Amino acid sequence: MGKLSVVGIGPGDYDNMTVRADRALKNSQVIVGYSVYVDLVKDRYPGKEYRTTAMTQEADRCRLALELAREGRDVAMVCSGDSGIYGMAALIYELRGDSEAPEVEVIPGLTAACSGAALLGAPLTHDFAVISLSDRLTPWDKIAARLRGAAQADLSIVLYNPASRGRPDHLRRACEILLETLPEDRPCGIARMIGREGESGKVLTLGELRDAAVDMFCTVFIGNAQTRAMGGKLITPRGYRDV
Amino acid sequence: MGKLSVVGIGPGDYDNMTVRADRALKNSQVIVGYSVYVDLVKDRYPGKEYRTTAMTQEADRCRLALELAREGRDVAMVCSGDSGIYGMAALIYELRGDSEAPEVEVIPGLTAACSGAALLGAPLTHDFAVISLSDRLTPWDKIAARLRGAAQADLSIVLYNPASRGRPDHLRRACEILLETLPEDRPCGIARMIGREGESGKVLTLGELRDAAVDMFCTVFIGNAQTRAMGGKLITPRGYRDV
Numbered sequence: 001m002g003k004l005s006v007v008g009i010g011p012g013d014y015d016n017m018t019v020r021a022d023r024a025l026k027n028s029q030v031i032v033g034y035s036v037y038v039d040l041v042k043d044r045y046p047g048k049e050y051r052t053t054a055m056t057q058e059a060d061r062c063r064l065a066l067e068l069a070r071e072g073r074d075v076a077m078v079c080s081g082d083s084g085i086y087g088m089a090a091l092i093y094e095l096r097g098d099s100e101a102p103e104v105e106v107i108p109g110l111t112a113a114c115s116g117a118a119l120l121g122a123p124l125t126h127d128f129a130v131i132s133l134s135d136r137l138t139p140w141d142k143i144a145a146r147l148r149g150a151a152q153a154d155l156s157i158v159l160y161n162p163a164s165r166g167r168p169d170h171l172r173r174a175c176e177i178l179l180e181t182l183p184e185d186r187p188c189g190i191a192r193m194i195g196r197e198g199e200s201g202k203v204l205t206l207g208e209l210r211d212a213a214v215d216m217f218c219t220v221f222i223g224n225a226q227t228r229a230m231g232g233k234l235i236t237p238r239g240y241r242d243v
Numbered sequence: 244m245g246k247l248s249v250v251g252i253g254p255g256d257y258d259n260m261t262v263r264a265d266r267a268l269k270n271s272q273v274i275v276g277y278s279v280y281v282d283l284v285k286d287r288y289p290g291k292e293y294r295t296t297a298m299t300q301e302a303d304r305c306r307l308a309l310e311l312a313r314e315g316r317d318v319a320m321v322c323s324g325d326s327g328i329y330g331m332a333a334l335i336y337e338l339r340g341d342s343e344a345p346e347v348e349v350i351p352g353l354t355a356a357c358s359g360a361a362l363l364g365a366p367l368t369h370d371f372a373v374i375s376l377s378d379r380l381t382p383w384d385k386i387a388a389r390l391r392g393a394a395q396a397d398l399s400i401v402l403y404n405p406a407s408r409g410r411p412d413h414l415r416r417a418c419e420i421l422l423e424t425l426p427e428d429r430p431c432g433i434a435r436m437i438g439r440e441g442e443s444g445k446v447l448t449l450g451e452l453r454d455a456a457v458d459m460f461c462t463v464f465i466g467n468a469q470t471r472a473m474g475g476k477l478i479t480p481r482g483y484r485d486v
Binding site for chain 2: 008010014015016017018019020022023058082083084085086087089090091092093094098100106107108109110111113114115117118121122123124125126127128129130131132136137138142143145146148149150152153154155230231233235236237238239
């Protein structure tokens with residue numbers, strides 16, 4: 001019986017990968033993943049067998065990884081960002097079910113909340129919520145309620161999957177919901193292509209964000225009541241009392 | 244003029260540090276930090292000058308790091324977990340003010356939401372909130388409102404700083420607030436000493452969590468409506484529709 005490591009590779013560059021993730025990929029025999037993520041690591045780990053599946057084939061991908069490990073191979077399944085946050089770790093555990101084999105190790109990685117925040121400055125110094133705008137697996141009403149709840153509780157908010165080809169207007173709809181509670185001038189940021197060629201960060205207001213062009217390579221940050229733009233950076237102080 | 248790197252070292256072990264964080268520490272001349280965090284890295288980076296301050300001296304620590312960089316030293320300020328999330332990056336930017344010197348680089352690290360979730364299984368597969376129970380810099384009413392908002396929005400919740408010597412009953416008070424909305428049998432988890440000697444994970448119910456013993460080395464996870472305990476792991480499915 002082989003071992004299955006579910007590996008968060010971080011934003012995509014080697015630099016932002018952990019020592020542990022790097023070692024797991026080096027020690028694996030087969031690397032399984034969505035083709036875009038596999039392409040990010042392929043050149044660095046030659047001599048491995050690579051198995052890819054298309055973007056929406058998550059269950060097939062996980063079944064394949066489990067099957068290869070059951071056949072005796074040491075398998076690494078790569079996830080961009082973290083292996084758990086919007087990643088494959090839960091689905092691997094679910095599909096393995098009550099069996100204790102193969103052995104599964106979940107190796108965390110830098111999620112876009114961490115890596116995007118560092119790119120923009122320090123917007124997540126205090127309490128925050130992470131919300132995906134993808135309604136592929138979640139009804140929009142549920143997403144809207146979470147946006148309202150987070151805004152009313154004065155949490156900073158990180159939006160994952162702010163847009164894709166099938167849902168170009170989700171960020172606009174989300175901003176309209178947030179603007180029921182938050183002011184137009186609330187400082188926000190967009191991190192794009194974090195840790196990859198063409199990486200960029202932009203600081204803007206919530207009003208501007210409503211009309212901003214975003215794509216599936218963007219992660220969006222909305223500040224809390226204390227957040228401000230400072231020298232091109234998005235900064236949230238540590239607390240509500242003087243330091 | 245030297246450079247100041249604000250480095251998230253992750254949970255504490257070398258394995259969970261990123262390649263970039265490791266390089267920044269190797270390339271620095273002076274390493275500044277809270278003494279407990281400095282002790283985590285000291286043996287691995289010999290020949291550096293180490294400067295430590297006590298736990299609550301955050302502003303002094305940041306001023307010292309900026310001053311050393313202004314004097315021409317290459318300085319790394321170490322933060323446990325991420326450099327931004329409840330870390331020092333914002334305070335460094337605030338204290339540097341409008342000046343563009345010294346150069347500041349924020350290097351992200353694995354925050355306990357990522358590393359603790361991986362230890363417990365996969366509790367953060369879907370939307371979640373991160374909330375600190377420390378009322379040192381935040382009024383308790385604000386913390387309570389955020390707990391209520393997150394529970395009502397069915398976000399999974401990660402609690403940082405669930406207890407300390409000065410506030411042993413904060414987790415109990417937080418659980419009582421969450422139990423206004425959430426059921427007693429909601430699956431929860433405690434990750435302790437993540438990535439350090441004596442690391443442990445425990446899965447329990449929200450009712451049990453209310454009476455659980457926690458300390459400052461614990462990070463607490465509260466599941467959403469879909470979360471379940473499975474083979475000793477805490478698992479949140481990816482979405483609300485079938486895969």
